[in-house]
Amino acid sequence: MLILSPDNWPDYELIDCGNFEKLERFGQYVLRRPEPKAVWARSLSEEEWRRMAHSTFIAGAGFGKSGKEDSGTWNNKKSMAERWQVEFQYQTMRLKLRLALTSFKHVGVFPEQAPNWRFIYDSVKSLTTKSPKVLNLFSYTGGASLAARAAGAEVTHLDSVKQVVTWARENMESSGLDNIRWIIDDALKFVQREVKRGNVYQGILLDPPAYGHGIDGNRWKLDENILEMIQSCKKILAPQDGFLLLNLYSNGFSALVADTLTASVFGKVKHSECGELVLQDRFGKRLPLSVFSRIKL
Numbered sequence: 371m372l373i374l375s376p377d378n379w380p381d382y383e384l385i386d387c388g389n390f391e392k393l394e395r396f397g398q399y400v401l402r403r404p405e406p407k408a409v410w411a412r413s414l415s416e417e418e419w420r421r422m423a424h425s426t427f428i429a430g431a432g433f434g435k436s437g438k439e440d441s442g443t444w445n446n447k448k449s450m451a452e453r454w455q456v457e458f459q460y461q462t463m464r465l466k467l468r469l470a471l472t473s474f475k476h477v478g479v480f481p482e483q484a485p486n487w488r489f490i491y492d493s494v495k496s497l498t499t500k501s502p503k504v505l506n507l508f509s510y511t512g513g514a515s516l517a518a519r520a521a522g523a524e525v526t527h528l529d530s531v532k533q534v535v536t537w538a539r540e541n542m543e544s545s546g547l548d549n550i551r552w553i554i555d556d557a558l559k560f561v562q563r564e565v566k567r568g569n570v571y572q573g574i575l576l577d578p579p580a581y582g583h584g585i586d587g588n589r590w591k592l593d594e595n596i597l598e599m600i601q602s603c604k605k606i607l608a609p610q611d612g613f614l615l616l617n618l619y620s621n622g623f624s625a626l627v628a629d630t631l632t633a634s635v636f637g638k639v640k641h642s643e644c645g646e647l648v649l650q651d652r653f654g655k656r657l658p659l660s661v662f663s664r665i666k667l
């Protein structure tokens with residue numbers, strides 16, 4: 371079981387976490403936001419958090435006033451920008467990702483995903499197929515798509531929300547990349563159509579949420595749909611010289627849930643590994659944020 375965290379990333383740091391919050395630096399800006407998993411005590415004082423944070427997410431104060439911790443508003447100091455960029459470098463990949471403060475406390479990048487971006491880059495580079503094809507499902511602002519593209523793959527990027535696909539396209543352009551195929555669709559419906567069309571990919575990446583909306587009223591429910599999704603992915607993944615990355619961050623699923631699921635569908639494979647993606651703060655406290663299964667055929 372692997373425990374992976376971003377390292378060598380000057381533009382990102384988890385400074386401290388605890389008391390159900392995290393304090394992070396993205397480039398030059400420090401953000402303070404809720405973190406339900408940080409059930410321990412923080413290391414720095416409240417005064418230090420207040421002094422360092424350029425912006426603080428106030429839960430439940432925003433859109434819908436639902437009281438839910440993932441909807442709210444940001445309380446900005448004067449020095450806070452509305453939009454800014456962070457860079458991520460690995461081998462020949464130089465990503466420039468645009469960040470913004472959204473009303474759902476997200477900022478446009480999930481920094482714990484950095485080890486997956488490296489895996490994707492290395493996996494594409496090690497394929498022997500010429501012009502390998504990679505399908506990224508539930509792809510948000512596109513970090514994984516850009517990693518695959520930077521390594522030379524022909525990338526299909528799919529998300530059901532138009533705004534995040536536009537955001538991903540901006541990230542592609544600012545990163546000096548091109549020719550990603552953009553699809554706004556329901557992930558499961560698209561994969562089922564690809565099965566019928568007989569299309570095959572050398573790489574499939576998926577990071578499904580607990581609940582989601584496709585288009586045309588299709589609903590995604592992780593526990594009900596994930597088995598059918600992985601079974602359908604198997605039908606469009608090259609049986610040799612292929613790889614799949616399944617990332618899960620909800621329902622409290624452990625790495626072994628992801629691993630057993632992919633093993634049950636794919637059986638014996640050339641290589642498989644699973645683990646957790648964690649962020650480690652300045653004081654050594656580890657904050658686990660998602661789990662993954664990676665297989666190579």
Ligand SMILES: C[S@@+](CC[C@H](N)C(=O)[O-])C[C@H]1O[C@@H](n2cnc3c(N)ncnc32)[C@H](O)[C@@H]1O
Nearest residue numbers: 508509510529530531556557577582583584590
């Ligand atoms: C949290 S994001 C995944 C994060 C992304 N892999 C990354 O690391 O940047 C989940 C994404 O799934 C999308 N989504 C939700 N339901 C969907 C569906 N039925 N079909 C396609 N995309 C969907 C959401 O719009 C969102 O962008």
